Structures are given as structure tokens and as C-alpha cells.
Amino acid sequence: MATRVNLDLHDELKAFGGKDLDLCYNCGTCTAVCSLADEGSAFPRRIMHLIQVGATERLKHSVEPWLCYYCGDCSAQCPRGANPGEAMMATRRHLISRYDWTGLSRRLYLSNAWNITAVLLVMLSVVGLFAFLHGPVVLDHVALNTFAPVHWIELGDLVMGGVLSFFLLTNAARMATWILGDVGMPAIPISAFVRAIPEFVVNFATQKRWRRCGTAQGEAKQNRRWLTHLILVSGYLTMFVLIVFFLKWFQTDAVYPIYNPQRWIGYYAAAALLYGTVVFAIGRWRKRDEIDKFSAGTDWMFLILLFLTTLTGLLVNFFRLAGWPLATYSVYVLHLAIDAAWLIVQVPFGKWSHFLYRPFALYLVKVRELAEKAAAADAEEAPAAA
Amino acid sequence: MSDDTPTPRRIGVFICHCGGNISDYVDVEQVRQAVAGEAEVVTAKTTMFACSDAAQQEMTEAITQDNLDGIVVASCSPKLHLFTFRAMADRAGLNPYRYVQANIREQCSWAHRGEMPAATAKATAIVRAAVARAEASEPLATMRIETQPRALVLGAGVAGLRAALALADMGLTVTIAERAQRPGGWAATFGRTFARDRSGAEMVEELLRRVHEHEHITLFTGAELIEKSGSVGDFTAVLRVANGDTVTLNVGAIVVATGFQDYQPTVGEFGWGLPDVVTLPQYKRMLDAGQGLHRADGRPVKTVTFLYCVGSRQGEEVERPNRYCSRYCCTAACHAGIVSAEQAPGLHQVHLFRDMRTYGKYELLYEEAQRAGAVFLRWDPEEPPVVASDAGGLTVRVKDRLLGGEELEIPTDLLVLVTGMVPRENATLLNALKLPLGGDGFFNEIHPKLRPVETVANGVFIAGTAQGPKTIAESVASSLAAVSKTAALLLKGYVDLEPFVAEVDEERCTWCGKCLDACPYKAIEKVAVAGKEVARIIPALCKGCGGCALPCAENAIDVKGYTDEQVLGMIDALLEEAAE
CATH class of the missing domain: 3.50.50.60 (FAD/NAD(P)-binding domain)
Structure with missing residues (x-):
């Protein structure tokens, strides 16, 4: 089957951030310097080429963009300044928008106006919801659970979690169908899907593949970045578990002593989130490393909203401890507004989805690997039978 | 022929060590002794470096003192020092064409290291052959031709126009012949051209304006060269012009800038x-x-x-x-x-x-x-x-x-x-110019690096894409190179030609016409001498290829400097050595 060339793909990828990719003359230096390029593979050169020749369909079936962590070795060494690293990043954004069947993701990525409007809209809705539906406002002491009863908040959490999971998982299902539907994919036995699960779990929790990155610029730098990211992830996951599974314990008017896990687990998570977002934001501001040189509006939105969510969360806690009822209630509403905006815009439609897509891509690679092994084993038996 | 040369001849032989390049592998003293015994060799010497000032001085003194009428230097390839020693002979008052170089370095010592007896024998043979050639040599003189201060440029494309302007600016009279009805060539049909986006049409327009204004330039369109005769510096060119008439021009040189076809x-x-x-x-x-x-x-x-x-x-x-x-x-x-x-x-x-x-x-x-x-x-x-x-x-x-x-x-x-780009189809021109084409069908230069615009026809130069694909910039560069070669030829006023041309023994010649057919340069004409039709060589046109001597049944044609007597003498000398 011939691949039909679609030259609009260029403009599309340029819109998603791969501004310089036209300059690539396919020398292959990117693959030569990439520490993740296995022998014989054309990673990331193949993706550059697919974009160049407008192989829209082939790109859709490609898993490679998810296997790149943007250490920037390729961009630093590119003799043409074609920025393969940024092209991979742009491709990930492009793929996220293609996995998303609602079409919202595309809008949010390609238009800052859409992005900001969406965020403001969600925030206003949350504020509006509270304006009409809040509980009694107790002013002589802090009674957050009277102002915002925890079982209502929990219900809201679950509803939102359910809706977002629906979008995200249906998108992930499309991703799996496309990647496993690539040409040359062997038949996949059910057992492969099960046996590959550990690959997902390990990579979800550790991002260990990232540690193979960036040898040309020094391992220390990449390891530091990986560690910062790991700390951020740990803070995020901790907070996620606290809020989704232990909200009644976490959002309480009772003040626990400082040594109580309720206090320090929360503080750890908040500290990790602040540290991670601030370090990454500073990096993007200074633009010293390749990965930090180009930031899309969505990259900033991701960091800023996550930072503000954490900050307002901390403030709620401090105002509560200080015994300032009105400040606590209003910042709490703001906190939920920012958090909801961040989650609704970023989880299924934006940058957050890499949380799922990256380990999922590695899982799919493993599935393919297992399927190929099974096919090879079958092929060995088959001639004997014939 | 050397009938009127007094015999015996007085030949001097100088054998060079080349600082060991020769003497390490050839026993030069033995060679000297061997040739010193030749009947007409008056003096035979060895020298450390024949090309050194001291050795040349010694040789000029020997020429005068021993009253030599021919010399042989046995040394390196004539490619290196032929002109050095010819000039030395000239300084000593000896006709430079009576000097013969024997190559015993490239063709002997370097090729036969570690085989001294055999190498020495071979060197001796080579030197003896050279002596034989020198013995039969006769004094020759270069031919001086006065050049016409006029040039013909074929083609009014960007290369031809630029060449015409440059030549005319140096005071030469220039005629441009353009085959098409419209001058300007390809460049005139181009809008923006690389590398700086200048319009090809505008460039040509500017060149044409200057050409039209120039008092020394005449431009014919719809004109082509149908005949060329004469020699370098003094050609007769016949153009067929637009109305079917012919125009005959007398020019010193021709620049071929006929371009390409897509x-x-x-x-x-x-x-x-x-x-x-x-x-x-x-x-x-x-x-x-x-x-x-x-x-x-x-x-x-x-x-x-x-x-x-x-x-x-x-x-x-x-x-x-x-x-x-x-x-x-x-x-x-x-x-x-x-x-x-x-x-x-x-x-x-x-x-x-x-x-x-x-x-x-x-x-x-x-x-x-x-x-x-x-x-x-x-x-x-x-x-x-x-x-x-x-x-x-x-x-x-x-x-x-x-x-x-x-x-x-x-x-x-x-x-x-x-x-x-492909070569232009231009049979009429090819027939008139008689220029050989390269394997690609474009006009060929003599040497791609060192003589890039000269052709085997003296006084005919090539410029631009007629020679092969080029950019506009490269075309103009090559056209100006052709200009400098043309001007160097014509502004000097004369040209000296090597005397190695064919010569007809009019007594022997019976005019069969075979030589005329054999000559690729149109250098032979039929003349009547004392009521008898004979062939005559036009020296200015003759390239000394010897093509005419071969079919001559009467053996009436010899090439000066390479006469039958000389060549047969060399063969005899070589055979004599082998027989020993």
C-alpha cells in the first residue's frame, strides 16, 4: 500500500511547535547521538521523515514520540538547526489531539484564546456553583465542612473523576488501537496484554526509561531532571490518593497535631509539588536546556495552574490554622476553581495525559514484543508441522 | 633535407647525473665513453645538474669553443627542460632546433632501479638515437604571423555579449554573429535568476544597450558562420546573414559562445x-x-x-x-x-x-x-x-x-x-570550425585546468555553455577568460608558430591529391610550379601532424624536425645498440 503524501502535515506540526522541522535534510545525526536509539532503529529520524513527507497515517500509528524524553541531544547536535527534539514534542501534542475524539484537545493546543477561555470558564462555573450552593457561612470560627460539606465535595470529585476518566480512557483506547494496528504488527495473544502489565506499572511509577537519556550533555543533568520530575510525581500521586480516597480524613475542621501523618503527608505532597513546578518553571524561563527553549502556552498553563492549585491549597490550610474563616472559605473556592480548571482542561485534553500515555506506550511496546516472540515461536513450530 | 649541411657534423653530448636521480641507476660515465666514440660526436661530458646555471654556462662555452652544430642533453623529460636548453642553445648562437633532448631519467633510470648494467645499455641507446636525430637536424625558424586586431564572437547570449564588450573596450574591433533573429540568448528569457535575484532579461538588456552604443562592435542577427579559413591571427570568416547575403570578415581570433539547448x-x-x-x-x-x-x-x-x-x-x-x-x-x-x-x-x-x-x-x-x-x-x-x-x-x-x-x-x-543543458545542434558551424567535440557533444578545451578556453584550433576560443553546462556567473567568467586569451594574442600584434610543419618536395610531388584529403586542417593547397601541379603546405595552418606524409606514394612530404632521415637514423641507432 502506497503512503499518500499529505503536505498539510507540515503546517500542522509547525502549528503544534515543530517550527524548524523543514530544515531537516535527513542526515541522521539525531539518531546517531540519541542514547535511546537502539541499533538499527531510526529513532527519532524516522519520525522527522514521516512528518516531512506528510505520512499522516503512518505517524498516527507510531509509538516512537512517546518513547522520547526530550533530553535535547539531537537538537543540540543537529547540523541544520531542525530541532528534532522539539519536533518530537510537537508530534506528541499532535498525537494527543488526534487521540482525543472530541476535538477539544486540538482547539486547546492550537489556540491560547481557547485555552485561557476554557480555564476561565471552568473557574467561573466552580465559583458560580459555590455562590449559589454553599453551606452556611460561619464567621466566629473556621467551619470549612459547614461551608463546603465534605460529602458533597467528595461526590463532586467522583463525578468529575468519572467523566474525565471516560474521556481519557476512550482516548487511550484509540491510541492502543492505532499503535497495535500498525503495519507489520503480528497477531497479539490475549496473554501478552496481561504479561505486559508490570511494564506499565514500573514505568508509571518510576519513568525509569528516562534515565537512559542525555549522555551527550552529561548524565548528571538528566538524572537531576528525572529526579525533580519523580519528586513532582510523588507529590502529585500522594495528593491524588489523599483527595480521592481519604478526603474525609484530609478535609476536616479538626486540627491534628503536627506529627500526625495527616499533617506531614499533606505538607510533603505540597512541598514536592511546589518544588517541582518552580524548578521546571525557572528552567522554562531561563531557556538554557534544549527542553526549556520552546514552551507552548499549554506548557505554561500546566505549570502555573498546578503551582497555583498547590499554593491555594496550602493557604487554605494556613488560614484555617490561623482561624480566619472568610479567608479560608474564599481561598478554598479559588483552590477548587483552579484545580478543577487544571484537571478538566489538562487531564484528557492536554499535557497531563502524558501521565497515562507514556507508560501506556511502553506497555504497548512490550505487548508487541511479546506478540512477536509468540509469533516467532509459532513460526518455528509451523515448518515442523508442515 | 640536410644535403647542403656540411659533413661531418660537430655534435656535443652532455649527460646529466641529475644529482643521483640518474647516476645512481645508470653508469653515466660508461654512457659518455660509449657515445664519445661516435664519429660525429666532438665532445661528450657528464654534469651534475645540466639545468644549473653553471652547467648551462659550460655548455654555451663548449658550443662556441668546439664550434658545435648540434647538441644533445641526456637528462630528464623534455616536458621539464626542452625550452630551457633550447634557450641555452639560442644564447650560444646555435639554432635552437638543432638541440635534442634525450630522456634517460623518466624513461630509464627511474624505471630501472637496481639494474645498472641493463639501464646503462638502454641509456646509451637512447643517447645514441638522440645523437642520430641531432646529426640529421637542420636549422629551423619560427614563423611570425601578423595578427589582425579584429575578433569574431559567435553567439549573442550573455557570454558572447560580455566577451564582445570586453574585447571592444580594449580597442579591438568586434563582430558578433547571432544565429537567432533576436539577440540575448537564454538569459534574456529569464526573469529572476539566482543567486541574487537579478532579472536575466534586464541584465541582457543592459549588455545589449552597451553593445549597440559601442563604436567598435557590429552585431549581426540571423547570421551564421559558414566558412572559416586562414590561420591564427589572420582568419577569413564568411557569414551568411539575415537576407541571405554573405559577409566576409578578416579576423585575428574567433570566440565561440554559441550556448546550449535545454x-x-x-x-x-x-x-x-x-x-x-x-x-x-x-x-x-x-x-x-x-x-x-x-x-x-x-x-x-x-x-x-x-x-x-x-x-x-x-x-x-x-x-x-x-x-x-x-x-x-x-x-x-x-x-x-x-x-x-x-x-x-x-x-x-x-x-x-x-x-x-x-x-x-x-x-x-x-x-x-x-x-x-x-x-x-x-x-x-x-x-x-x-x-x-x-x-x-x-x-x-x-x-x-x-x-x-x-x-x-x-x-x-x-x-x-x-x-x-544539452549541446546545441549546429552542423553548419561544426563544419565551418572543424572543432572536435567532447564525449558529451559540447566543444572541448585543450586542458580542463590549465588551458580551459583554448581549443586545438589556434586562435579559436570557447566561452560559456558552448563548452558545457554552466551558471550565468560561470559563463561570464569563462567568456572573460576567452577574452583575455584573445586579447593576449591580438594585442601583441604578431604570433610566432613552431616550425614543425610539413614540407613538400616539389620535384617528387605528382599531385595525386591524397595529402589534401588526409589533412584535417585545410593546410594543403594545389599550386602550379613551373607548369606542374604540386601540393603546397600553408605553414600557418599546418599542425605538423604528419597525416599527409603517410599516404604520399612519392614520399614527397616530410615533417620538419621529424624528417624521415632523422627518424630512420634514430631507429638505426637503436638497432645498432641492440645488435651489439
Whole structure:
């Protein structure tokens, strides 16, 4: 089957951030310097080429963009300044928008106006919801659970979690169908899907593949970045578990002593989130490393909203401890507004989805690997039978 | 013949050590003793470096003191020092054409290291043969020809016009003959040209204005050269001009700047003949027209595909392949891509190339075309692109080497065949000039590096793309090179020709005409001498090739400097050595 060339793909990828990719003359230096390029593979050169020749369909079936962590070795060494690293990043954004069947993701990525409007809209809705539906406002002491009863908040959490999971998982299902539907994919036995699960779990929790990155610029730098990211992830996951599974314990008017896990687990998570977002934001501001040189509006939105969510969360806690009822209630509403905006815009439609897509891509690679092994084993038996 | 030369001759022989280059492998003293015994050798000496000032001084003294009438220096290749020793002989009052060089270094010592007895014997034979040639030598004189301060330039393209202006500015009278009805050549048909976007038409217009204003330049259009006779510095050229009349000119030199033709694809070659398939020159005209790009059916062009190397670097798949690269087309196509992007923003471009040869500073245009959004894809001559057309338009299918040979299907509105340059068909001119063509069918220079605009015909120079594919800049550079060679020849006022030409013994000659047929230079004429028809050589035209001497049944023709007597004498000397 011939691949039909679609030259609009260029403009599309340029819109998603791969501004310089036209300059690539396919020398292959990117693959030569990439520490993740296995022998014989054309990673990331193949993706550059697919974009160049407008192989829209082939790109859709490609898993490679998810296997790149943007250490920037390729961009630093590119003799043409074609920025393969940024092209991979742009491709990930492009793929996220293609996995998303609602079409919202595309809008949010390609238009800052859409992005900001969406965020403001969600925030206003949350504020509006509270304006009409809040509980009694107790002013002589802090009674957050009277102002915002925890079982209502929990219900809201679950509803939102359910809706977002629906979008995200249906998108992930499309991703799996496309990647496993690539040409040359062997038949996949059910057992492969099960046996590959550990690959997902390990990579979800550790991002260990990232540690193979960036040898040309020094391992220390990449390891530091990986560690910062790991700390951020740990803070995020901790907070996620606290809020989704232990909200009644976490959002309480009772003040626990400082040594109580309720206090320090929360503080750890908040500290990790602040540290991670601030370090990454500073990096993007200074633009010293390749990965930090180009930031899309969505990259900033991701960091800023996550930072503000954490900050307002901390403030709620401090105002509560200080015994300032009105400040606590209003910042709490703001906190939920920012958090909801961040989650609704970023989880299924934006940058957050890499949380799922990256380990999922590695899982799919493993599935393919297992399927190929099974096919090879079958092929060995088959001639004997014939 | 040397009948009137007094015998015995007085020959001097100088054998060079070349600082060991010769004497380490050849016993030069033994060679000296061997030739010293020859009857007509008066003096035989060895010397450490024959080319040194001291040795040359010693030789000039020997020539005078011993009253020598011929000398042999046995040393290196004559390519190195023939003129050194000829000049030395001249200084000593000896006719320089009575000097003979024996090459016992390249042709003996260097080739036979570690075999001294045999090498010495061979060196002795070589020197004896040289002595035999010197013995039969006669004094010769160069021929001085007065040059005409006029030049004929063939072709009024950018190269020809530029050459004419430069020659006329130096005070020479110039006639330009342009075969077409309209002067200006290819460049006049071009709009924006690389590398600096200057309009070819405007450049030519400016040149033509200056040509018309110049009092020393006459421009004939619709004119072609039909006959050329005479020799370097003094040619007679006959032009057939527009109204069918002939014009005869007397010129000192001719500059051939007749240009190229663009390659015409054969029907079916990469889709040639299908609607919306054009060549690069045609596409450039579409761009220059500035009417926007439209398909044959009137729809606007959204995607244009450039297919490079059409008619260039061909292989066995065609009958008479153009094997060469036209060198300008890659850059021209990139430049056309840049212009296209400016004229039609959002236009998609695919450039299917074999190897990108945007050499030198043109590399920047390649990059600029990429920045303008042109996609470059390399194709393999083993599996060339295939062009098809249906109701929807054109489709180019090409195997993508970076996707493991996977086939890409490129829907395109317009296909531009990036065609190269081919030699002009010009039988009349070829017949008149009698210039040999190179393997590619373009005019050939004598030496691609050291004599890039001279031809085997003295006084005929080549300029521009008549010589092979060139950019406009390169054409002008080569035309100015031809100008400098022309001016160097004509402004000096005379030219000295080597005396190695054929000579007819009029007594023996019975005029059979065979020599006339054999001569490729039209250097033989039939004359009547004392009521008898004989052949006569026109020395200024003769190249001394000896072609006429061979078919002469009467043995009436000899080439000076290489007479039968000399050559037979050398053979005898070599055989004598072998017999010993």
C-alpha cells in the first residue's frame, strides 16, 4: 500500500511547535547521538521523515514520540538547526489531539484564546456553583465542612473523576488501537496484554526509561531532571490518593497535631509539588536546556495552574490554622476553581495525559514484543508441522 | 633535407647525473665513453645538474669553443627542460632546433632501479638515437604571423555579449554573429535568476544597450558562420546573414559562445506529454508571467512537484545517455522553489532529487528553499519515480529510501521536470570550425585546468555553455577568460608558430591529391610550379601532424624536425645498440 503524501502535515506540526522541522535534510545525526536509539532503529529520524513527507497515517500509528524524553541531544547536535527534539514534542501534542475524539484537545493546543477561555470558564462555573450552593457561612470560627460539606465535595470529585476518566480512557483506547494496528504488527495473544502489565506499572511509577537519556550533555543533568520530575510525581500521586480516597480524613475542621501523618503527608505532597513546578518553571524561563527553549502556552498553563492549585491549597490550610474563616472559605473556592480548571482542561485534553500515555506506550511496546516472540515461536513450530 | 649541411657534423653530448636521480641507476660515465666514440660526436661530458646555471654556462662555452652544430642533453623529460636548453642553445648562437633532448631519467633510470648494467645499455641507446636525430637536424625558424586586431564572437547570449564588450573596450574591433533573429540568448528569457535575484532579461538588456552604443562592435542577427579559413591571427570568416547575403570578415581570433539547448524529454519520459507536466524553463516562464500558477484545467496549483535530473546523469536505460550533470539545475530549481513560495504563499512543494548539487554559496539557496517549506526527497535511479495522470490530476509515485523503499504517492497539480543543458545542434558551424567535440557533444578545451578556453584550433576560443553546462556567473567568467586569451594574442600584434610543419618536395610531388584529403586542417593547397601541379603546405595552418606524409606514394612530404632521415637514423641507432 502506497503512503499518500499529505503536505498539510507540515503546517500542522509547525502549528503544534515543530517550527524548524523543514530544515531537516535527513542526515541522521539525531539518531546517531540519541542514547535511546537502539541499533538499527531510526529513532527519532524516522519520525522527522514521516512528518516531512506528510505520512499522516503512518505517524498516527507510531509509538516512537512517546518513547522520547526530550533530553535535547539531537537538537543540540543537529547540523541544520531542525530541532528534532522539539519536533518530537510537537508530534506528541499532535498525537494527543488526534487521540482525543472530541476535538477539544486540538482547539486547546492550537489556540491560547481557547485555552485561557476554557480555564476561565471552568473557574467561573466552580465559583458560580459555590455562590449559589454553599453551606452556611460561619464567621466566629473556621467551619470549612459547614461551608463546603465534605460529602458533597467528595461526590463532586467522583463525578468529575468519572467523566474525565471516560474521556481519557476512550482516548487511550484509540491510541492502543492505532499503535497495535500498525503495519507489520503480528497477531497479539490475549496473554501478552496481561504479561505486559508490570511494564506499565514500573514505568508509571518510576519513568525509569528516562534515565537512559542525555549522555551527550552529561548524565548528571538528566538524572537531576528525572529526579525533580519523580519528586513532582510523588507529590502529585500522594495528593491524588489523599483527595480521592481519604478526603474525609484530609478535609476536616479538626486540627491534628503536627506529627500526625495527616499533617506531614499533606505538607510533603505540597512541598514536592511546589518544588517541582518552580524548578521546571525557572528552567522554562531561563531557556538554557534544549527542553526549556520552546514552551507552548499549554506548557505554561500546566505549570502555573498546578503551582497555583498547590499554593491555594496550602493557604487554605494556613488560614484555617490561623482561624480566619472568610479567608479560608474564599481561598478554598479559588483552590477548587483552579484545580478543577487544571484537571478538566489538562487531564484528557492536554499535557497531563502524558501521565497515562507514556507508560501506556511502553506497555504497548512490550505487548508487541511479546506478540512477536509468540509469533516467532509459532513460526518455528509451523515448518515442523508442515 | 640536410644535403647542403656540411659533413661531418660537430655534435656535443652532455649527460646529466641529475644529482643521483640518474647516476645512481645508470653508469653515466660508461654512457659518455660509449657515445664519445661516435664519429660525429666532438665532445661528450657528464654534469651534475645540466639545468644549473653553471652547467648551462659550460655548455654555451663548449658550443662556441668546439664550434658545435648540434647538441644533445641526456637528462630528464623534455616536458621539464626542452625550452630551457633550447634557450641555452639560442644564447650560444646555435639554432635552437638543432638541440635534442634525450630522456634517460623518466624513461630509464627511474624505471630501472637496481639494474645498472641493463639501464646503462638502454641509456646509451637512447643517447645514441638522440645523437642520430641531432646529426640529421637542420636549422629551423619560427614563423611570425601578423595578427589582425579584429575578433569574431559567435553567439549573442550573455557570454558572447560580455566577451564582445570586453574585447571592444580594449580597442579591438568586434563582430558578433547571432544565429537567432533576436539577440540575448537564454538569459534574456529569464526573469529572476539566482543567486541574487537579478532579472536575466534586464541584465541582457543592459549588455545589449552597451553593445549597440559601442563604436567598435557590429552585431549581426540571423547570421551564421559558414566558412572559416586562414590561420591564427589572420582568419577569413564568411557569414551568411539575415537576407541571405554573405559577409566576409578578416579576423585575428574567433570566440565561440554559441550556448546550449535545454533538454527536451521524450514523450512518456517522467510523464512528459501529460497535461500539467512542464520543464523547468517553461515553469520559470509561468512564474515570470506573474499570473499565478494554474493547472491546464484552470484550477489553481496547490502542490507543485519538481523532479530533478531529467535528461542528466542518464544510464544505460537510454540509447545515447547524457552522462554528465548539468550543475545549474539543482540551484535553479531551489531558486524557483523560493520564488514560487513568495508568489504563492501556502503552495506545497515537493522536490524529488537524486543528489543535491547546490555547490558553493548556492547551498544557502537550498536551505532557503527548505525554510520556504519545500520538502526534499531523494530518489534512487534504480527505481525512478513514476508519473501517472487521471481525472483528479497527476500522481507521482516514488520509492522512499528512508522508509525502507516504501512507496509514496504524491498527488500534484503541476509537475516540473528539472531539465539540464544539452549541446546545441549546429552542423553548419561544426563544419565551418572543424572543432572536435567532447564525449558529451559540447566543444572541448585543450586542458580542463590549465588551458580551459583554448581549443586545438589556434586562435579559436570557447566561452560559456558552448563548452558545457554552466551558471550565468560561470559563463561570464569563462567568456572573460576567452577574452583575455584573445586579447593576449591580438594585442601583441604578431604570433610566432613552431616550425614543425610539413614540407613538400616539389620535384617528387605528382599531385595525386591524397595529402589534401588526409589533412584535417585545410593546410594543403594545389599550386602550379613551373607548369606542374604540386601540393603546397600553408605553414600557418599546418599542425605538423604528419597525416599527409603517410599516404604520399612519392614520399614527397616530410615533417620538419621529424624528417624521415632523422627518424630512420634514430631507429638505426637503436638497432645498432641492440645488435651489439
